[in-house]
Amino acid sequence: MEYPRRRHARHGSIRNGVLVAGLVLLCATTLFATGTQQMAAPAAPVTFTLSMNTDPDSLDPHRSSASITEQIMLNVFDGLVNPTPDGGVEPAIAESYTISPDGLTYTFRLRENVYFHNGDRVTTDDLMFTFERLRRLSSEFADVVALEAPDDRTFVIRLGRPNSSFEKFLYRAVIPAGYDDHANRPIGAGPYRFVEYTPQNRIVLERHEQYYRPIGDVDRIVVRIIGDADARLLALRSGELDFTGVSWQRANEFAGNFTIVSSQANSVFIFGMNNDHPVLSDVRVRQAINYAIDRDEIIDFVFDGxxxxxxxxxxxxxxxxxxxxxxxxxxxxxxRARELLTAAGHPNGFPITLRISGHSEIYSDAAQVIQQQLARVGITVTIEVIEWSMWLSEIFTDRIFETTLIDFTGKLDPYPVLRRYISGFNRNFLNFNSPEYDGLMESALRAPSAAQRVELYKQAQRILTDRVPAAFLADYQFVWAMNPRFDGYTPYPFFFHDVSRIVTTR
Incomplete structure (x- = not known):
C-alpha cells in the first residue's frame, strides 16, 4: 500500500482554520416552537443528538471498563465528588469533605436534598451500599478498611494506608441501596435519567427534574449508535445528528456549517504486544519493532498531523x-531493528497477527501503515478485524492475541494511567511483568509529597520506554463537528461529554 506523506504538527497547533480548544466537544439540536401574533407557544423540549460508534460494554457504572460508555453514562451518575474540567474534583453529593492529616480518614458532609431518578432521597445507607459494592468490584477501593455513618448527613471512609490517588477515585457512581439491575435499567443521581437503550440503535436520557444543581438547556439526550464513519457524516449533514467526530482530513469540509473543534485527547495510542508470546516475550524483539515503526508516518497518514x-x-x-x-x-x-532481530534469533523476521477492532477507522488505517513498516525488517503482519465486543472479550479479557492496536484514554490521575502495566492488575492485558515497575508504582501510590510522586512516576515511564511492552505511538487530537446553535460545552481531560453545561444560542 502506498500512502501520501503529510507534514504534521508535533505540538498540536492550529491548522487550516480549525479551532484548537478543549478535549471533547458535543453538539445538539433543539426544536424551536413558533409563536403566533397573539402569544408565544410554549417552548418545545430541547433535544441533543450525538453519536457513538459502538454499543456500550455495560450500563452498570461499577462494571464498565470502556471509556466510550463512560463518555455518556457519566451524565446519569453523580459521585460524592465530580470531576472538574481542570482535572480535579469538586463536592457533588457531598457538599463538603475533609481529609485527615495522615491521609487515612475521609469525612463527607452530605447535601440534604439529593434524589435518585426513582424519587428516593440519597442517604448514608446508599453510600454504605455503594462503597461496599465498589470494594468487591474495583481494586481502586482495596485500601478501604471501614465505612461509617455516624449520623444521617455524615459519611466516613477509613483507609488502612495512605493512597495519594484515592480522592480522584471518589467520582465513582453512587447508586441506590439494594438495587442491582444497572445493566438493564441504571438508576443514578446525575443530571439526566436513563430512559431506554436499544442495542445497535440508540440510548435515550432525559433531564432529572429533581437534580440539586441548575443545569443547561438540554431536556433530552439521544445517542445514535452508528458504526460506519461515512454514515455518521451523512446523518450530520441531513440533520439527524447534531454532533459527531470527523476525520482530520475532512474537518475543513464541514467548517462552513458547523463549528469544528480539536484538541489533544490525553490518550495513549499503542501497538500492543502480548509479552507472554514466545517471540514477543524477548525484549530485543519488542525494541526492534519500536525501531522499525515510523511514528511520523503514522501521525501524518492516520491523524493528518x-x-x-x-x-x-x-x-x-x-x-x-x-x-x-x-x-x-x-x-x-x-x-538497529535488524541487528536486534538477529541477536534474538530472527534474522529473517517472523510472522505475526495483528487483531484490531473494527469500530474505528484509526485502527484499520494504522494497521495498514504498520504492516508496511514492519515488512521492511522481515516481519510479516496479518491483519484480522473483529467486532469491538469480541475485542473486549478475547483480547482485553482473555488475552488471546499476538499484537493489537488500542488507544488508552485519559484519566484524572497518573496512577490509573500507568497501573495498566502492573503485573498483578487484572487489566494488564499485555502481560507485562516487571517487579521494579510494580515497586515504583506502589511507592508512588503511598508517596507523601507531590514532588516524590512526580519523580516516581517518571521513573516508571522510563522502565516502560526501556522494556517496551508496547510501541507507544501518539496522543492524537479529537476533531468534532458541532451544531452552532449550541454553546457552553466544557472540555475535560478524559473522555466525558458533559451535556449538563450546554445551552442554546438562539
Missing part, C-alpha cells in the same frame, strides 16, 4: 508527570 509523538504510556496533558525527555528514544532505525 493532529497528534503528538509519544515514547511511553503518558500524554503531555498530564503536565508535570509527563517525561518529555523520552521523546525520540525510538526514532526510526531499520539497521
Amino acid at each position: 493532529f497528534a503528538v509523538e509519544l515514547a511511553s504510556s503518558m500524554s503531555p496533558a498530564m503536565a508535570e508527570f509527563f517525561d518529555a525527555s523520552l521523546i525520540g528514544r525510538y526514532d526510526t532505525n531499520l539497521a
Whole structure:
C-alpha cells in the first residue's frame, strides 16, 4: 500500500482554520416552537443528538471498563465528588469533605436534598451500599478498611494506608441501596435519567427534574449508535445528528456549517504486544519493532498531523508527570531493528497477527501503515478485524492475541494511567511483568509529597520506554463537528461529554 506523506504538527497547533480548544466537544439540536401574533407557544423540549460508534460494554457504572460508555453514562451518575474540567474534583453529593492529616480518614458532609431518578432521597445507607459494592468490584477501593455513618448527613471512609490517588477515585457512581439491575435499567443521581437503550440503535436520557444543581438547556439526550464513519457524516449533514467526530482530513469540509473543534485527547495510542508470546516475550524483539515503526508516518497518514509523538504510556496533558525527555528514544532505525532481530534469533523476521477492532477507522488505517513498516525488517503482519465486543472479550479479557492496536484514554490521575502495566492488575492485558515497575508504582501510590510522586512516576515511564511492552505511538487530537446553535460545552481531560453545561444560542 502506498500512502501520501503529510507534514504534521508535533505540538498540536492550529491548522487550516480549525479551532484548537478543549478535549471533547458535543453538539445538539433543539426544536424551536413558533409563536403566533397573539402569544408565544410554549417552548418545545430541547433535544441533543450525538453519536457513538459502538454499543456500550455495560450500563452498570461499577462494571464498565470502556471509556466510550463512560463518555455518556457519566451524565446519569453523580459521585460524592465530580470531576472538574481542570482535572480535579469538586463536592457533588457531598457538599463538603475533609481529609485527615495522615491521609487515612475521609469525612463527607452530605447535601440534604439529593434524589435518585426513582424519587428516593440519597442517604448514608446508599453510600454504605455503594462503597461496599465498589470494594468487591474495583481494586481502586482495596485500601478501604471501614465505612461509617455516624449520623444521617455524615459519611466516613477509613483507609488502612495512605493512597495519594484515592480522592480522584471518589467520582465513582453512587447508586441506590439494594438495587442491582444497572445493566438493564441504571438508576443514578446525575443530571439526566436513563430512559431506554436499544442495542445497535440508540440510548435515550432525559433531564432529572429533581437534580440539586441548575443545569443547561438540554431536556433530552439521544445517542445514535452508528458504526460506519461515512454514515455518521451523512446523518450530520441531513440533520439527524447534531454532533459527531470527523476525520482530520475532512474537518475543513464541514467548517462552513458547523463549528469544528480539536484538541489533544490525553490518550495513549499503542501497538500492543502480548509479552507472554514466545517471540514477543524477548525484549530485543519488542525494541526492534519500536525501531522499525515510523511514528511520523503514522501521525501524518492516520491523524493528518493532529497528534503528538509519544515514547511511553503518558500524554503531555498530564503536565508535570509527563517525561518529555523520552521523546525520540525510538526514532526510526531499520539497521538497529535488524541487528536486534538477529541477536534474538530472527534474522529473517517472523510472522505475526495483528487483531484490531473494527469500530474505528484509526485502527484499520494504522494497521495498514504498520504492516508496511514492519515488512521492511522481515516481519510479516496479518491483519484480522473483529467486532469491538469480541475485542473486549478475547483480547482485553482473555488475552488471546499476538499484537493489537488500542488507544488508552485519559484519566484524572497518573496512577490509573500507568497501573495498566502492573503485573498483578487484572487489566494488564499485555502481560507485562516487571517487579521494579510494580515497586515504583506502589511507592508512588503511598508517596507523601507531590514532588516524590512526580519523580516516581517518571521513573516508571522510563522502565516502560526501556522494556517496551508496547510501541507507544501518539496522543492524537479529537476533531468534532458541532451544531452552532449550541454553546457552553466544557472540555475535560478524559473522555466525558458533559451535556449538563450546554445551552442554546438562539
